[in-house]
Structure formats: structure tokens, C-alpha cells
Amino acid sequence: MNFTTPHLRARLAKRPVRTGLVLGAALGVVVGTAFFVVESPEMSLAGDSVGGPITGFAGKCVDVADGNSTSGTTVQLYDCNGTPAQQWSNPGDGTLRAFGKCLDIRGGGTADAADVQLWDCNGGPAQQWVVSQANDIVNPAANKCLDVRAYNSANRTPLQIWPCQGAENEKWYLSGGGSPAPEPDVPPADEGGNGGNGGGGEDESTSGFVVSEAQFNEMFPNRNALYNYEGLKAALSAYPAFATSGDDTVKKREAAAFLANIGHETAGLLYSVEQNTANYSAYCDAAQPYGCPAGQDAYHGRGPIQLSWNYNYKAAGDALGIDLLNNPDLVETDAAVAWKTGLWYWNTQTGPGTMTGHDAIVNGAGFGQTIRTINGALECDGRNPAQVQSRVDSYQHFTQLLGVAPGDNLSC
Structure with a gap:
């Protein structure tokens, strides 16, 4: 795989970007397609x-x-x-x-x-x-x-x-006085082991994530140093619903689905940047009012989803509270930022599909719908069954490693 992934350029190009929370008249908050009721204004x-x-x-x-x-x-x-x-x-x-x-x-x-x-x-x-x-x-x-x-x-x-946007710079922790409440980098862990992780090493009770570092290393033995486990854990706070929604099976399925898809996109997390340099100058849409301040060639594919085009760097950066329009290199030099761009797409974008990757797993639509969201226009409905099967194989391997059944509707 050359990591040129033209399908990503197609799916990210000039599409509406939906990000952030939308407050309804009854003070309901919509995050993607998930709805919850805002708590009372009364604080602790x-x-x-x-x-x-x-x-x-x-x-x-x-x-x-x-x-x-x-x-x-x-x-x-x-x-x-x-x-x-x-x-x-x-x-x-x-x-x-x-x-x-x-x-x-x-x-x-x-x-x-x-x-x-x-x-x-x-x-x-x-x-x-x-x-x-x-x-x-x-x-x-x-x-x-x-x-x-x-x-x-x-x-x-x-x-x-x-x-x-759910970013770290919008999270606040309230205290009743005295020492301030600490800001967690990852969801708080329970006491003791969870008994469900294979592969040995750190489990969810100590890592705050359903995939242990040993399991992550087993999934991606030849990965690029950019895609390190600590960077992934640091990125989790940007989208706290990721791999924490539902029961233990749903949490692990979502983590496996995300990692299987981005692993497929990057040849096993090997590539951090688009390999075909001839394409680099193609991703500056000068018609955008903010232009291409980092340079004509600066918005080529980077990171686990190969983020491309100046408007997508701006959309992801705005969502994450990071100035990626002026500093696109952060996606290939900062591990947490790289992972956050992948989680941004997974949690907020539908691509050629009808739901986000997060919603597809949490709402029970199945792994096949995550493929449609990532690259459905070029792979689903019989267009490239070999590529679909490759994703499914990775997902089944990862769910087996995590000790859960993969569920239904694996293909698209």
C-alpha cells in the first residue's frame, strides 16, 4: 500500500462538516446522533x-x-x-x-x-x-x-x-472548595482487573482504555513510532464517549473497529504521511477565504485517516481547538494530535455513509457501516470486496484478541 488513498481525498473533499454540540430549545444537547439531556444548572x-x-x-x-x-x-x-x-x-x-x-x-x-x-x-x-x-x-x-x-x-x-467540540480546552471540573479537582487524561479506572483482556500487560483498570498496551503492540508490531500508545491514550479525552459507551462488549467492539479501519488505511500504522509527493500541491483550495497560510504543498495526507485539503485541516483543527490550518505538520509530528484527527473523523464525520463510525458500533448497526463511512463509495456494494474483506479480517482478529464476539453485519 502506497498510502496515497485517493478515496480519502474524495470522501473528505468539499462535504459539509458537522462538528460540536447543538443546543435545542429544551436544553438538549446533540452529539452526532446521540442525544442526552443537559443537567440542571445547579452545580457542585x-x-x-x-x-x-x-x-x-x-x-x-x-x-x-x-x-x-x-x-x-x-x-x-x-x-x-x-x-x-x-x-x-x-x-x-x-x-x-x-x-x-x-x-x-x-x-x-x-x-x-x-x-x-x-x-x-x-x-x-x-x-x-x-x-x-x-x-x-x-x-x-x-x-x-x-x-x-x-x-x-x-x-x-x-x-x-x-x-x-468535546475538546480538552472545553472541559471543566467543579469543586466545592479546597483543592481543585484534577483533570483526568483518560476516563477514571475501576479497581481491580476486568478479566476480559487477553495478551497480558496493562489492562483497562490501569490504562483507562479497553485495549492494553500489550494488545496494541500485538495488533501493530511494525507500526510507525508516531502512533504510540501513550499518544493514543492522551487523545482519548478529546472524545470521551469513544470506547466508553455501552457495555464492555460494545466498548471493545468500537475500539477494535476504529483500530482495524485506521490500520487498513496505513498498512498497519506504518505510514504517517502520504507517500506520493506528486499529489502534495493538489490539496490547496485557494477559493477558501482563509487560503493556504502554511503553503501550497502543506495540506497533503497525514495521520491515521490521511487528513487532506486545507478546509479539512481547518475543520479538524477548529473541532479540536488546535490551529492545524497554520500548523499542519503537527499531524505528523505530535502523536496525540495525529490520533485526535483520527478520532475526530470517527466520532463526528459520516463521509459517504449515513452515520459516524462511533454511532455505527454503539447503535448496533455493525462493522460494515463503519467501512461505508470510511470508504463506502469505492469499496461497498461489490465495488472492491477484497478491500472490504481485509478490513473485516482485521476487525475479527482484533475482537478475538480483546475477547469479544465481533457481532453481526460485518460487511457492506
Whole structure:
């Protein structure tokens, strides 16, 4: 396999990109096709007047700049220090308060990247916040999440509102005071072994992922160093529903399905970048308003899904809170970023199919529908049965390794 994969260029080219959360009138949140009800605005803070820290990206806290209680003061990310500037309370009216004033969207704006600030409480929609089950803090009027600008973990980075994408810089952990709640890199583990992992070594109870490092190494013995296990684990927090939805069988099937498909795309995780350099200049769509700031040849295929074209780098980057339009090389140099682009496609894109890869497994449609989502236009419905069978064989091997049945509807 040359890893030129023209099917990926076809399936990613000029198609609508659906990303993020969409808030309904009844404060329901849609993630892909899965629906859940947002929790009550009431938060786990200690009372009406005594609050606690809100911890987020890089383990830092939501902070009122310089401890200044004046209306209009920027709200930012800063090292947690227990000062009054980081004590937030919720009186039960949907507001978040520090120094007796409210977390507010500057100018009452609803546009992407609108700053948040401290302001006199006025009951307006710019001061209403809902905490979702996914640890997002959502402003319903804007249908957007509290977000750390530009995925920057430095002190004094301003907070803003941005379309909800499930990225790490939009996750917040609430405390009732005292030490801030830690930000987990992976879903919390249960005590003891799960008894279902073959291959020895670390299991889900210690890795936070249903595939152990020993199993991963057995799946991909000749993989490129970019695709390391630690990078995969670091990427999981970008899409916390991946391989954590449903029972143990569903979780393992989803992990196996994802890994089988991206393994097929990359010859067993061997290739991290498109091999046919003659194609490199073809992926700049100059008609896009943002152009190709990294250069005409900069948007060729990279990573486990061979992310291609300037508009797809922008879409994936916007979803993940990473500036991939200006820094596309991150997909071939940063393990976590590479994995996140694969998870972005798997969890949010339908390609030539009718559902995401995540939904296909979680909703019981079967592995065959994930093939249709990845490359159905060129492989399914008898177009290339050998390639379909290759994917199915990998999936069956991986599910066997994980100790679960592969389920029905394996082919497309």
C-alpha cells in the first residue's frame, strides 16, 4: 500500500462538516446522533456565597484577572492558587459568580471567540450557563461552550465561547472548595482487573482504555513510532464517549473497529504521511477565504485517516481547538494530535455513509457501516470486496484478541 488513498481525498473533499454540540430549545444537547439531556444548572459548589474553584485545561483554574472585581475584567486561565479570584458560586439561577458579580459574555455577544468577563449581574442571557453531563459549560443563548482560547495552556490565556467540540480546552471540573479537582487524561479506572483482556500487560483498570498496551503492540508490531500508545491514550479525552459507551462488549467492539479501519488505511500504522509527493500541491483550495497560510504543498495526507485539503485541516483543527490550518505538520509530528484527527473523523464525520463510525458500533448497526463511512463509495456494494474483506479480517482478529464476539453485519 502506497498510502496515497485517493478515496480519502474524495470522501473528505468539499462535504459539509458537522462538528460540536447543538443546543435545542429544551436544553438538549446533540452529539452526532446521540442525544442526552443537559443537567440542571445547579452545580457542585458549596452554597450561595461560598464557592470553589473550576478546574480545566492543563489542571488550571478559571480566574478573574489580577483579582480585580471591576466590571469588564477579563476572565482567564491561571494556575490554581485558592484566591478569591478563583472562587465561583452558583445561587441556583444559572449564573456563575465571583466577587458577587457574574461570568458574562462581553457585549452580550454570541459569535465564535467572544470573550468572557466579570460583570454586574443583570439576569441577561449572556450570564446564563448550563453544565452538561460531558463537563461542558454551555451558554444556551449562543449554543457555545466556555473555551480556552487557541488551546493555549499558558497563564493569562483569555477564556471565550466557542462551538462545543468535546475538546480538552472545553472541559471543566467543579469543586466545592479546597483543592481543585484534577483533570483526568483518560476516563477514571475501576479497581481491580476486568478479566476480559487477553495478551497480558496493562489492562483497562490501569490504562483507562479497553485495549492494553500489550494488545496494541500485538495488533501493530511494525507500526510507525508516531502512533504510540501513550499518544493514543492522551487523545482519548478529546472524545470521551469513544470506547466508553455501552457495555464492555460494545466498548471493545468500537475500539477494535476504529483500530482495524485506521490500520487498513496505513498498512498497519506504518505510514504517517502520504507517500506520493506528486499529489502534495493538489490539496490547496485557494477559493477558501482563509487560503493556504502554511503553503501550497502543506495540506497533503497525514495521520491515521490521511487528513487532506486545507478546509479539512481547518475543520479538524477548529473541532479540536488546535490551529492545524497554520500548523499542519503537527499531524505528523505530535502523536496525540495525529490520533485526535483520527478520532475526530470517527466520532463526528459520516463521509459517504449515513452515520459516524462511533454511532455505527454503539447503535448496533455493525462493522460494515463503519467501512461505508470510511470508504463506502469505492469499496461497498461489490465495488472492491477484497478491500472490504481485509478490513473485516482485521476487525475479527482484533475482537478475538480483546475477547469479544465481533457481532453481526460485518460487511457492506
